[in-house]
Amino acid sequence: MSAPAAQSDALPQSRIDFVPVLLVVAIALGAFALIGSPSTWVTLTVAGLAMGLLIFIMASGLTLVFGLMDVMNFAHGLFIAIGAYVAVSVMKVFSAAAGADSLAANLGAIAPALLAAIVAAGLLGLFFERVIIRPVYGQHLKQILITTGGMIVAEQLIHVLWGADQLTLLRPPTLRGSFLIGDIALEKFRLASVVIGLATFVGLVLLLNRTKIGLLIRAGVENKEMVEAMGYRIRRLFVAVFVVGAALAGLGGALWGMYQESVTVLIGAQMMVLIFIVIIIGGLGSVGGCFVGALLVGLVANYVGYLSPKIALGSNILLMVVILLWRPQGLYPMSKQ
Amino acid sequence: MAEALLTLAGVNTHIGHYHILQGVDLAVPRGELTMLLGRNGAGKTTTLRTIMGLWRASAGEIRFESVDLAKRDTPAIADLGIAYVPESMGIFAGLTVQENLTLAARKGPLDAARLEWIFRFFPALKKFWFLPAGLLSGGQKQMLSISRAIVEPRKLVLVDEPTKGLAPSIINNLIEAFSELKKTDTTILMVEQNFHAARSLGDSVVVMDSGRIVHSGRMADLAADEALQTRLLGLSLEVHQ
Numbered sequence: 001m002s003a004p005a006a007q008s009d010a011l012p013q014s015r016i017d018f019v020p021v022l023l024v025v026a027i028a029l030g031a032f033a034l035i036g037s038p039s040t041w042v043t044l045t046v047a048g049l050a051m052g053l054l055i056f057i058m059a060s061g062l063t064l065v066f067g068l069m070d071v072m073n074f075a076h077g078l079f080i081a082i083g084a085y086v087a088v089s090v091m092k093v094f095s096a097a098a099g100a101d102s103l104a105a106n107l108g109a110i111a112p113a114l115l116a117a118i119v120a121a122g123l124l125g126l127f128f129e130r131v132i133i134r135p136v137y138g139q140h141l142k143q144i145l146i147t148t149g150g151m152i153v154a155e156q157l158i159h160v161l162w163g164a165d166q167l168t169l170l171r172p173p174t175l176r177g178s179f180l181i182g183d184i185a186l187e188k189f190r191l192a193s194v195v196i197g198l199a200t201f202v203g204l205v206l207l208l209n210r211t212k213i214g215l216l217i218r219a220g221v222e223n224k225e226m227v228e229a230m231g232y233r234i235r236r237l238f239v240a241v242f243v244v245g246a247a248l249a250g251l252g253g254a255l256w257g258m259y260q261e262s263v264t265v266l267i268g269a270q271m272m273v274l275i276f277i278v279i280i281i282g283g284l285g286s287v288g289g290c291f292v293g294a295l296l297v298g299l300v301a302n303y304v305g306y307l308s309p310k311i312a313l314g315s316n317i318l319l320m321v322v323i324l325l326w327r328p329q330g331l332y333p334m335s336k337q
Numbered sequence: 338m339a340e341a342l343l344t345l346a347g348v349n350t351h352i353g354h355y356h357i358l359q360g361v362d363l364a365v366p367r368g369e370l371t372m373l374l375g376r377n378g379a380g381k382t383t384t385l386r387t388i389m390g391l392w393r394a395s396a397g398e399i400r401f402e403s404v405d406l407a408k409r410d411t412p413a414i415a416d417l418g419i420a421y422v423p424e425s426m427g428i429f430a431g432l433t434v435q436e437n438l439t440l441a442a443r444k445g446p447l448d449a450a451r452l453e454w455i456f457r458f459f460p461a462l463k464k465f466w467f468l469p470a471g472l473l474s475g476g477q478k479q480m481l482s483i484s485r486a487i488v489e490p491r492k493l494v495l496v497d498e499p500t501k502g503l504a505p506s507i508i509n510n511l512i513e514a515f516s517e518l519k520k521t522d523t524t525i526l527m528v529e530q531n532f533h534a535a536r537s538l539g540d541s542v543v544v545m546d547s548g549r550i551v552h553s554g555r556m557a558d559l560a561a562d563e564a565l566q567t568r569l570l571g572l573s574l575e576v577h578q
Binding site: 212215216218219221222223225226227228229230231232233334 | 389391410411412415416420421423427429430431432436439440441443485
């Protein structure tokens, strides 16, 4: 089908709201003024972007699950933990390649570890949706109770399978250390995290805006009933989104484990606070909002941690409060019917 | 009168503790536009939503051609060629006009000839093709909602109060569009409160009160009988418009 005829100059154009993006830039510039040292600022900024993008990978699925399915899944951290633990196990299997001083060999260990994390978390998500979530669709209180309970049970199962001790998830040699540009140190793994996070964001944006499935997801976030009345089976879409969200959390968990070089059963639960802050800041159901929110959280955590470590713990809560006072529905609120 | 495309027999619908439809018997003739009239709260919207499967009938039979709709879910009902234009319009505000129509086209890509046919009645949609639907005016949103329902040929279109809150000029535009749609042998069941629109478009009419059908007949007969209007609807339709 060809698009309709050319449009007149007087047409109202769709306006993209750049103010939240400018806020990210403003915070970065403000931090530059406060920090003073360009090299420290660049290092902190890259660290903040890496942290933010890793949080985005973990949070993007949850925001769609919230927006599209109206499901409060407090067990999302479970998928993060499973991704991290599976990555530990696979990296052990490929320990020789993981320890070799060769990029190709290292990738030969990391790629199957990340892939296994994605698949394991996705399959667990499929099981979780069918067994735990499906009976409580539309019942928020029960969702909170049953997903929290499911998380506790699953954490104990992780103890059974992997033990209660902290496990190490060492980065391969080629991803350790930093690139030095003058007196600026750019950690290799953080740069890799930025690349993977940006690729995930671009992939999601293309999926949501360039495919019919993406249109359905966006439409479903706004008005599920109308999507069904148009003949689409939204339940299948629910399951697919849940599984993809879980798989992304698994990928994020594996990367976060490598970022910290250690894994405990609480890795997911600890991240959930930041993830909830990000999806609330961004606007429930908005992937773009989740992206900007994650960048804000990552940058603020790193800048404040350097400038005033004593208030670092509360900085993201403060950020959320300020943003919700400014935009009570989040940075990019989704219209819901 | 033409044979019935859709029949409801003894349909009951409960919403929570409320018993809304209390044995609705209704026949919608094929190829005609049937007006569903009644006071507020009579059960008109519930009737459309029950046909569409958005609320489940607790008793009774809803037969479309030879299929019992009461046993099907909403997507399966839509798959039979039934489209629904809700009172709220149900447009996807964050999607563009193009994206809204693309989703409505179930059989494949948008048909250019069909689009041009729609644009003849609703030129604003062509003009605002790439604009998010949430930025359209109320009338334009209604045009989009109706266009989604007819972007592909449908056997039955359920329309809930399409003229509600719209300016007279836009109402005339909608009347023209539905008049053209009727020429394509599309069967329409429409809830309408605007008598000018109801009289202009309706072939047959069904009046509801308290969850039951209290009158069925030809629209022309009801339009000509002021006493009947007063008895059924509580006031003259001429006054009601």
